Amino acid sequence: xxxxxxxxxxxxxxxxxxxxxxxxxxxxxxxxxxxxxxxxxxxxxxxxxxxxxxxxxxxxxxxxxxxxxxxxxxxxxxxxxxxxxxxxxxxxxxxxxxxxxxxxxxxxxxxxxxxxxxxxxxxxxxxxxx
Amino acid sequence: xxxxxxxxxxxxxxxxxxxxxxxxxxxxxxxxxxxxxxxxxxxxxxxxxxxxxxxxxxxxxxxxxxxxxxxxxxxxxxxxxxxxxxxxxxxxxxxxxxxxxxxxxxxxxxxxxxxxxxxxxxxxxxxxxxxxxxxxxxxxxxxxxxxxxxxxxxxxxxxxxxxxxxxxxxxxxxxxxxxxxxxxxxxxxxxxxxxxxxxxxxxxxxxxxxxxxxxxxxxxxxxxxxxxxxxxxxxxxxxxxxxxxxxxxxxxxxxxxxxxxxxxxxxxxxxxxxxxxxxxxxxxxxxxxxxxxxxxxxxxxxxxxxxxxxxxxxxxxxxxxxxxxxxxxxxxxxxxxxxxxxxxxxxxxxxxxxxxxxxxxxxxxxxxxxxxxxxxxxxxxxxxxxxxxxxxxxxxxxxxxxxxxxxxxxxxxxxxxxxxx
Numbered sequence: 001x002x003x004x005x006x007x008x009x010x011x012x013x014x015x016x017x018x019x020x021x022x023x024x025x026x027x028x029x030x031x032x033x034x035x036x037x038x039x040x041x042x043x044x045x046x047x048x049x050x051x052x053x054x055x056x057x058x059x060x061x062x063x064x065x066x067x068x069x070x071x072x073x074x075x076x077x078x079x080x081x082x083x084x085x086x087x088x089x090x091x092x093x094x095x096x097x098x099x100x101x102x103x104x105x106x107x108x109x110x111x112x113x114x115x116x117x118x119x120x121x122x123x124x125x126x127x128x129x130x
Numbered sequence: 131x132x133x134x135x136x137x138x139x140x141x142x143x144x145x146x147x148x149x150x151x152x153x154x155x156x157x158x159x160x161x162x163x164x165x166x167x168x169x170x171x172x173x174x175x176x177x178x179x180x181x182x183x184x185x186x187x188x189x190x191x192x193x194x195x196x197x198x199x200x201x202x203x204x205x206x207x208x209x210x211x212x213x214x215x216x217x218x219x220x221x222x223x224x225x226x227x228x229x230x231x232x233x234x235x236x237x238x239x240x241x242x243x244x245x246x247x248x249x250x251x252x253x254x255x256x257x258x259x260x261x262x263x264x265x266x267x268x269x270x271x272x273x274x275x276x277x278x279x280x281x282x283x284x285x286x287x288x289x290x291x292x293x294x295x296x297x298x299x300x301x302x303x304x305x306x307x308x309x310x311x312x313x314x315x316x317x318x319x320x321x322x323x324x325x326x327x328x329x330x331x332x333x334x335x336x337x338x339x340x341x342x343x344x345x346x347x348x349x350x351x352x353x354x355x356x357x358x359x360x361x362x363x364x365x366x367x368x369x370x371x372x373x374x375x376x377x378x379x380x381x382x383x384x385x386x387x388x389x390x391x392x393x394x395x396x397x398x399x400x401x402x403x404x405x406x407x408x409x410x411x412x413x414x415x416x417x418x419x420x421x422x423x424x425x426x427x428x429x430x431x432x433x434x435x436x437x438x439x440x441x442x443x444x445x446x447x448x449x450x451x452x453x454x455x456x457x458x459x460x461x462x463x464x465x466x467x468x469x470x471x472x473x474x475x476x477x478x479x480x481x482x483x484x485x486x487x488x489x490x491x492x493x494x495x496x497x498x499x500x501x502x503x504x505x506x507x508x509x510x511x512x513x514x515x516x517x518x519x520x521x522x523x524x525x526x527x528x529x530x531x532x533x534x535x536x537x538x539x540x541x542x543x544x545x546x547x548x549x550x551x
Contacts, residue, residue, distance in 0.1 A: 064403075066208055069245075069254035071398035073303045074311055080543045081310070081396060081495045086404070 007037070009076030010088060010111065014041050016076075017083035021045045023104065036093065036112025044104040052097055052105065058085035059095045059109070136407045137210040137448075140367045141218060144360055145196040148222075152189035155352055161186035165194070170274045173228040173267040174342050175521030176477050178434040180226065181346035185353060188226055188434060195225035198234060199260055206253035212402035212410055212448035216314075217260035219445025224264065226434035226441070228524045232273070233266030236288045240295015247296070255299050261317035262298040264525040265291075268328055271339070271522065294324065309535035311397035312495070314450045315488040318528010319536075325519030325529075332520070339520030345477050346433040354432040357422040357440050361415035368408045383408040387416070387452075394494030395450035402448050414447035417456070421484065430480055439484025446487070455494035455501065456487040462505025470510070482512050485527030489535060496542065507534045 011028055018026050023043035031038040047055075068090035075087040089095070094110035152161055164187025171182050179188040199221045203214050210218075221229060241259035242252035252259070272278075273287035302320040313319060332339050368383045369376045386409025390401050401410040421443055430436060443451060463479075463486045466472075472479045486508045493501020512530035523529060 064211070064213075064400075065251065065254050066206075066256045067213060067398050067400070069250060070257055070299075070302065071306065071311070074306060074397070077307050077310070080539060080546065081394065086398070 003037075006091070006111070007039075010039060010091065010109070012076030013083060013085075013088055014039065014107065014109075017085055018043045018045075020083055021047075025104070033112070036110060039109045039111070041107045041109075042100060042104060044102055046103040047099065047105050052099060055085060055105070055107065056095070056097045059089045059092065059097065059107070064090050134209045134211075134407070136367050136371055136411070137215060137402060139370070140363060140411065141196075141200060141210055141215065143363050143367070145193055145200060145222075147359065147363065148189050148196065148356075149193035151352060151356075152186050152193055155186035155189060156184070157186075161190055163187075165190040169230045169232040171230075171270070172275055172342060173230065173233060173270040173524075174339065175267070175516055175524065175526055176227060176345055176435055176481075177267075177342050178227050178344045178346050180350065180353065180434040181344045185350050189352075191230060192222050192225045194231050195229050195234060196222040198231060198238075202238060202256065202260060206251075206256045208253055208256055212400035213257055213398060215402070216445040216449035217257050219441045221260055221263060223438035223441030223445065224266075224524050226438045229263055229266045230270070233269040233291070234263040236269055236291025237262050237265055237295040237298070240292035241298050242295070243292065244296045244299050258299050258302050258317065259295065261315075261525075262295060262302070262321065264317060264321040264523055264528070265294045265298075265324065267524060268294065268325075268522045276337075297324065305532060306397070309532055309539050312491045312539055313488050313528065313532040313535040314395070314397060314446055314491065315485070315525050315528025315531055316397065318488070318523070318525030319532025321523045321525055322515065322519060322529025322532065325523035328522055329518065329520040339522060341516055341521040343477065345431075345435070347431045348433075350432065353437055356432075356437060357418050357444070360444060361419050361422075364411040364415040368411050371408060379408065380412075382406075383412040385409070387412045390452050391454045393452070394491050395452065395455045396491040396495055397450065399450045399491075400448070401450075401452075410448045413452050414444045417447045417451060417453055418444040420453060428474070430475060435477065435481055436484065439481055443484060443487060446490075451487055451490045452494075455490040458493040458498035458501030459487055459489045459505035459508070462502040462507075463509045464505075465502075466506045466509035472509075472513075478513055478516070479509065482509050482527060482530075485525075486512070486531060488528055488531035492535060492538060500538065500542075504534055504538055507537070 018041060023045040025044040027042045029040045072087055072090045091111055092109045093112050096108040098106055100106050164183035168179055168183050168187055168191050199218045238259040241255050241262050245252045245255040269287045269291040272290055273283045301324060302317055305320045306316050329339055369379050372379045386406040389405045390409055390413050393399055421440055460483055463483050467474050467479045486505055489504040489508055492504045508530055511533055512527055515530045516526045
């Protein structure tokens with residue numbers, strides 16, 4: 001149940017962020033592993049390098065357990081005001097943000113327990129093989 | 131890492147400086163005697179410790195509570211960040227008028243236990259534990275004011291403190307969602323909510339708790355010099371990052387300060403993390419001095435509660451407040467004070483000007499007009515809320531700000547969502 005809630009909250013916040021940019025297309029995928037999961041979000045809104053850097057900066061703030069367990073509970077709950085990627089950044093173990101050839105952006109998030117290592121996450125191997 | 135060291139240095143210099151000031155302010159033995167008496171002094175609102183025991187013991191209490199907060203961060207392996215600084219300065223600020231080592235420790239232990247119960251680490255709730263010490267007066271009340279024998283009163287008060295700490299995280303988390311991060315003193319709303327129950331239980335048992343009014347109006351140069359001294363320490367820490375290029379360090383800090391001015395300040399806005407430690411240090415120095423100058427011009431007393439307000443403003447300058455988002459709120463409060471014919475030098479209006487800045491994120495997110503109305507409403511409601519909990523909750527303005535923010539957020543949310551549909 002706890003994990004289910006986290007999926008919903010993370011996807012809500014991410015969706016909120018992407019929709020604020022008024023894209024024409026948005027795709028979100030969730031891939032589960034025993035000790036973690038991967039969320040990928042793609043949209044078609046062109047972004048500048050500065051915007052991409054800002055997304056990375058917000059998501060890649062180092063892990064803050066004291067903020068994640070308290071203020072992180074706002075994740076996916078508040079839709080008044082701007083979406084906040086920092087709230088997602090508190091929770092994630094790995095982040096990859098890149099422009100896609102179609103013009104939009106792809107945001108990859110890896111989330112897991114204390115022992116979770118996104119480097120050995122199987123979706124990387126599958127992606128390489130595809 | 132350099133930034134973290136800068137903030138660490140800042141905290142250490144401030145805490146040690148206050149300790150030194152306490153030792154130099156008078157006879158050391160008398161200072162310690164006064165400090166120990168403060169631990170058993172009623173701590174309900176408004177108990178100005180500078181009026182009770184004088185400047186030296188109060189400063190020693192501030193330094194001791196500051197050390198407790200700092201040690202708590204270290205024990206929990208947390209770096210000194212913007213959020214940590216807000217919590218530390220809030221703890222120190224309120225130890226001018228209510229928090230003591232005696233009444234803080236049980237609550238911090240209770241919150242840490244709460245984390246262990248839900249299989250988290252105590253550090254996960256460290257901020258709640260530090261802010262949660264707002265309920266300290268309840269512990270002091272049970273221990274020393276109820277008239278019970280010490281053999282029952284001391285363990286009883288400790289146990290109540292633990293219980294308060296245990297229930298604090300769930301309440302704080304739910305209250306946060308009520309106002310959606312637009313009240314910076316969320317634990318104020320949470321402890322106020324809890325305080326309603328404790329005061330009602332006390333009332334039901336036939337023991338009505340009355341507010342206190344211990345409010346010093348005497349001029350104390352040492353207290354007046356504290357905020358400018360902390361602002362200077364902040365500037366020193368900025369230039370100490372790169373002593374060979376002082377001008378460049380200050381220019382970079384000013385550039386980052388301007389970035390901070392563009393942020394809403396909504397919880398959690400850790401300026402030190404999102405922008406830079408030096409930018410947030412400059413923000414703290416500027417905001418602290420602006421309020422200090424305002425109080426000097428006004429001729430307000432620099433007593434314990436007023437310094438508590440200034441410390442809290444400086445602490446939250448790392449975590450949500452900046453000149454641009456606090457100004458509309460302060461204007462709203464001041465206009466309400468004059469419109470309703472309140473005495474601006476009385477404790478409630480004066481403290482509302484300082485602590486009402488908890489509503490700064492409303493101005494930051496929705497503009498100055500919303501911020502102004504938030505401040506106006508805050509002054510109206512804060513006049514009433516203190517009686518509800520009998521002064522047991524030190525963050526009375528946090529409770530009033532939480533109610534105000536919840537009202538405004540619910541109206542804006544309803545209007546926006548209905549209109550868009």
